[in-house]
Amino acid sequence: MAIMHEQKDEDQFYYSLSELEALVKTAEGEVVETIVQKRPSPHRKYYVGEGKLEEVKQIAEENEIEIVITNEELTGGQSRNLREQLDVRIIDRSQLILDIFAARARTKEGKLQVELAQYTYMLPRLHGQGIELSRLAGGIGARGPGETKLETDRRHIRNRMDDIKRRLKQVVNQREQYRNNRRKHQLFQIAVVGYTNAGKSTLFNSLTKSDSLYEDKLFATLDPLSRRMKLPSNLEVLLTDTVGFIQDLPTALIAAFRSTLEEVREADLILHVIDVAAPNRDDHEKTVDQSLSELEADNIPILTIYNKKDLIEADEFIPSAHPYLMISALEGEDIFTVKHAVEKMIKEQWTYFSGVVPEEKASKLAKIRQYTILEKQTYEEDKSGYQVEGFVDPNHAIMKEIKEFHHE
Structure with missing residues (x-):
């Protein structure tokens, strides 16, 4: 209606x-x-x-x-x-x-956030809730003298909300410790975002060969999920799937899921997945861009991925974002193209290096391969060492080793 x-x-x-x-x-x-x-x-x-x-x-x-x-x-x-x-x-x-969020939340944090959002929504609408309230607030204790049921319900809900906020604070602190740990290991972080049902989880699964929930339904993914992804150069990066955005999301829910979405702010690169066949594609794009702006994540480099290319005529499409790719998240060749594009964008952010690793320090090559995009590694007999070239994050701890042999 x-x-x-x-x-x-x-x-x-x-x-x-x-x-x-x-x-x-x-x-x-x-x-x-x-x-x-x-x-x-x-x-x-x-x-x-x-x-x-x-x-x-x-x-x-x-x-x-x-x-x-x-x-x-x-x-x-x-x-x-x-x-x-x-x-x-x-x-x-x-x-x-x-x-839907209540049915789909899997983690402790997700469940707490949904419950908080439900109470936030319900509190101003308590009057006359009747059956629904008695089902939701079944654990109401004895009423104080002269207190009406409505006042008791309100008090019960406020107490429960305070309790959830306290518990969420602990979970958020744990998440922050986890983030700090990730920063210490300094894996390049990529967040997959998009309007709900754009194909984020399908792309995430294809890129990481994992089996996170993939369904043709709205909000298939609620809790942020992270997996390692190997790029063509063998560099390992961390990929995080996030909750789908939607127009007119309840205000209470935006506030409650803010810490879940803050994963996006930690990213070094964002993959914005758009359903290229959606009739309201431009509105979807604007909704996500606006949400990224509200999360203060709009300054992070973005690769726009127009997904489901098999559902449209290519000559009808004019991209509104750059850089971009047109793909089908189910096509192996397209997944390879995404990985190459991601690597190219990482190289644009990183610093070029070149030099010779002496033979006696060859054990360092494995570490260099692990944490850099190594484009060349050849043994040079006349230099008694390995000629290496590639790209490195200038803020990574590996820079210490690279500076030892790097020449301008």
Whole structure:
């Protein structure tokens, strides 16, 4: 059920509606009927006008509908009034997204963040929540003298939120220690970002040959997942898959998942995956760019990867970002192309080196191969050593060894 505001772009509205249907599918639901009403603004009491409400009521009864979902956030009053009128469960887009996140979070941190987001969303809408609240806050203790159930519920939720925040702080500290450890080992870090369902996890799996969750559903990946990836030069880098971005993500959820998304800020390079066949491709791109800007990650080098090239005609496509690649994340040849492009971008950030490693120090070659992009290694008899050339991170500890033999 959705309101089309008269001042809004019609294509964008219908895409948002198709996205809502995809969210319902992801939540294992089935869309029976889609009801749209054109109004300057939502009805204050019922979200839709009273005439349209009667139509919804009739459809719900005829089709034995169990749940009605709105494409915009409802106020507590609108939700309560709709439930009284329709006698079915009412949820809005934000609650649906929260529900999917709750079902898909795997790690301790992910689960805590979703629970915090649910409580943050619920607190201002407590009045008249009835059945849903009693299900969620089943552990409410004895009420204080003269305290109403609503006040007890609020107190219980605030206490639980404080407890979650404390526990999240501990998890965030652990994550920070893990990040520091990674920095110490100084692996080059790459974050894979993109609008939800753009093919991030498919690309991640293909690049790392791992089997992280891959599904044609929204928000298939919620918790950041890191794996090592070997580049053509044999350099190992760290690749991190991240949660998908989406338009109109609930504010509570953005705040709760901020520390998960902060993985992106640690990256040395970002791979921005875009579904090239999505009808709202440009909007998806803008949503992700805006989110990266909010995370203060917009100054990190980005390689834009237009995925699912097999679903469009190549001559119809004009890229809006550079540098870019057009690929299918399921094609082995394209994955090789991505690895080469990543290596090229790393070389642009790093420093060129060249020199001779003396024969008696040949044991250092393995370390140089491991931490640099080594492009040449030949034994030079007249120099009694190995001629090496390549690229190195000027801030890496390996620079100490390289300076010993590097010549300008």
